[in-house]
Amino acid sequence: MRFPTIGLQPARAVWYSCWMRLFPRNLGKGLLAFAFLLIAVGLHAAPPPGVLDASHASVRAVIAVQNNVTAQWMRQREVLGTAVGLDTAGKPALMVYIDRDASNAGEVIRNLPRNVSGVGVQVELTDKFRAMAGKPSSGVSHTAIQTPPIQLGTSGGWQKDLANGYCCGGTLGSLIQIGSAQYILSNYHVFESDTVAGGNNTTAQTGDPIVQPGLIDVNCSASSTQTVATLVKKSSLPNNNVDCSIAQVVSGQVDATGKILEIGTISKTTVGASLRQAVKKSGRTTGLTRSSISGLNATISVTYDNECAGGTAFTKTFTGQIVVANKGSKFLNSGDSGSLMVEDAATNPHAVGLLFAGSSTDAIANPIGDVLSFLGATMVGQ
Numbered sequence: 297m298r299f300p301t302i303g304l305q306p307a308r309a310v311w312y313s314c315w316m317r318l319f320p321r322n323l324g325k326g327l328l329a330f331a332f333l334l335i336a337v338g339l340h341a342a343p344p345p346g347v348l349d350a351s352h353a354s355v356r357a358v359i360a361v362q363n364n365v366t367a368q369w370m371r372q373r374e375v376l377g378t379a380v381g382l383d384t385a386g387k388p389a390l391m392v393y394i395d396r397d398a399s400n401a402g403e404v405i406r407n408l409p410r411n412v413s414g415v416g417v418q419v420e421l422t423d424k425f426r427a428m429a430g431k432p433s434s435g436v437s438h439t440a441i442q443t444p445p446i447q448l449g450t451s452g453g454w455q456k457d458l459a460n461g462y463c464c465g466g467t468l469g470s471l472i473q474i475g476s477a478q479y480i481l482s483n484y485h486v487f488e489s490d491t492v493a494g495g496n497n498t499t500a501q502t503g504d505p506i507v508q509p510g511l512i513d514v515n516c517s518a519s520s521t522q523t524v525a526t527l528v529k530k531s532s533l534p535n536n537n538v539d540c541s542i543a544q545v546v547s548g549q550v551d552a553t554g555k556i557l558e559i560g561t562i563s564k565t566t567v568g569a570s571l572r573q574a575v576k577k578s579g580r581t582t583g584l585t586r587s588s589i590s591g592l593n594a595t596i597s598v599t600y601d602n603e604c605a606g607g608t609a610f611t612k613t614f615t616g617q618i619v620v621a622n623k624g625s626k627f628l629n630s631g632d633s634g635s636l637m638v639e640d641a642a643t644n645p646h647a648v649g650l651l652f653a654g655s656s657t658d659a660i661a662n663p664i665g666d667v668l669s670f671l672g673a674t675m676v677g678q
Contacts, residue, residue, distance in 0.1 A: 298453070298466040298486050298604075298633055349570035350592055354388045355380055359593050361415040362390055366595045369408070370613070374398040376425060379591030379619045381418060382571055389416040391591055391619070393658070396421035422657040425598045436558050438467075438580050439513040444549045446524055448480065449557040449578025449635065451509035454487050454527065455518050458511055459495035462605035465510020467580040468524070469650065470562070470636035471554035471676040472542065472668070478676060479542040480506065480525045480550065481667070482634030483652045484533045487541035490603040502529045506543035510580065512631070524549040530671065533600065534610045538662045538670050539652040554676035558584035559645065562638055564677035566664045567646035569618045574640035575648055579632030586640055587627040587659070589648075591619025596660055598653045616666070618649045620659040628659035637661050644678050 348355055358380045366378045374395045381391035392408060394401050405419050439451045446468075453465035466486030472479050488500040507521035514520035525543035532540050553561050557578045573589040594617040602609035620637070622628050628635070633652055638645035649661030668674060 298457075298464045298483075298631065348382075348388065348572065349568055350380075352388075355571070355592065358388045358390050358415050361412045362593065362595070365390075365412060370595065370597065372404055374401055374404045376422065377594055377596035377613075379594035379596075379617075380571070381591045381619070383416050383418050387416070388571070389418045391594075392417060392419050393425075393596070394419055394421050396423060420657065422655040425596055425653045425655050425658070425660060436583065438557055438578065438583050439509055441509055441514075441520070441522060444522070444524070445551040446508055446549065447551055447555045447557045449559065449580075449584075451513045451580040451631070452480075452482070452486075452507060452524070453510040453512075454490070454500055455505040455507045455511075455521065455523070456496065456498055456500070457490065457604050458516055459490070459603045460605040461495075463511035463516035464604035465512040465580070465631065467632055467634035468506070468508060469579075469634040470556060470647070471545070471550065471552075472671065472673040473676050474542075474671060474673045478545045478550070478552065479528065479673070480545060481636070481650065481671075481673075482541055482543075483539045483650070484530075484541045485539060485600060485652070486634045487527055487543060488529050488531070489533070489600065489609070491609075492602055492606075494603045494606055496603060500527060500529065502527055510631075513580075522549070532670060534612050536670060537614055537616065538650070538667050539598075539614075540650060540662065540667045540670065542671060542673075552676075553678075556636065559638065561644055562636075562675065562677040563644045563646045564675050565646060566668070566675060567639060567648055568665070569648055569661075569663060573648070575620060575637050576640045576645070577628070577632070577635040577637045577651060579628065579635035579651070581629045581631035582626065585627045587621045589618060590621045590658065593617075594619045594660065596653070598660070614660070614662075616663065618661040618663060620651075620661060622654050622657060622659040625654070625656045628654045636664075647675055647677075 376393040383389040452468035504527040505523040506525040576586045637649040647664045653660040
């Protein structure tokens with residue numbers, strides 16, 4: 297998600313969502329006294345040890361049930377999405393994400409079945425999923441201006457991302473290649489979601505500067521940033537199943553090997569997601585963080601705002617998404633939108649997904665293969 301700050305008043309930074317511009321201004325009121333509720337465990341046999349990806353028979357069984365019930369269940373506004381996850385016994389189960397701020401969340405949970413066709417149903421209460429952008433947790437600064445050529449996993453965004461008394465930004469995630477040219481990969485809601493004149497009397501256009509760091513880290517002053525790339529509008533949203541945007545690199549401004557802060561170079565090949573898979577990311581707000589994949593094939597409803605600190609523009613339901621454990625927003629927080637999620641390997645890790653949304657319990661990523669296919673791109677790596 298992106299993260300806004302009040303123009304000329306950096307001490308009054310406000311959590312912002314485009315969501316996910318990633319998380320909302322208020323990440324949930326927490327009106328219910330409990331954080332999550334388990335409805336049931338699966339009735340099928342435990343899968344053999346090893347990778348539980350979408351090709352595993354027990355995962356496919358849950359997907360079959362998920363496909364049958366998700367559309368009906370999500371007609372209830374309290375149901376934010378579903379995914380293939382794991383129950384407390386480590387068996388694949390159908391996860392159902394319920395809006396914890398809904399007044400009748402308890403009733404909705406009670407009305408859900410304990411299992412469907414032998415597949416266990418497990419409920420998780422969460423705040424709404426939104427697009428995200430926040431201080432790094434390590435000694436490496438992900439918000440400071442860098443000496444070119446810059447590494448990625450750093451603060452950045454559209455140079456004109458200021459409106460309604462706020463300025464916004466997110467993460468310059470990784471380097472990709474289309475044809476012979478290199479581009480910075482981030483999210484649509486970080487680079488190009490300003491589509492109405494609104495509070496800043498301008499909209500994002502191809503050729504606009506993409507800067508490092510983002511306006512949110514320089515007191516909203518564009519003169520304190522450096523242009524590292526130029527926007528190439530792809531308009532992935534609202535009509536497609538990925539939240540991505542690209543900017544063509546300005547010669548000499550970005551490390552041509554695609555190095556990411558605290559991760560280094562990555563592999564030029566990618567890998568699919570699997571349950572329990574260890575992953576990491578480098579982002580503007582939380583820096584280098586680690587977690588594990590908790591859900592596959594997720595259908596998730598995400599709220600998006602137009603322009604910085606603008607009103608809700610649309611709500612988008614994504615399918616086939618990756619869910620990552622994000623307890624207390626420690627893996628992904630506002631300002632981390634656009635971060636590349638990679639496997640937790642010491643050298644040349646493979647890309648897994650493009651992070652774009654989340655809540656205080658779960659982060660959401662587009663499968664990286666879907667993003668690259670949409671863009672006609674490949675990863676820059678070794």
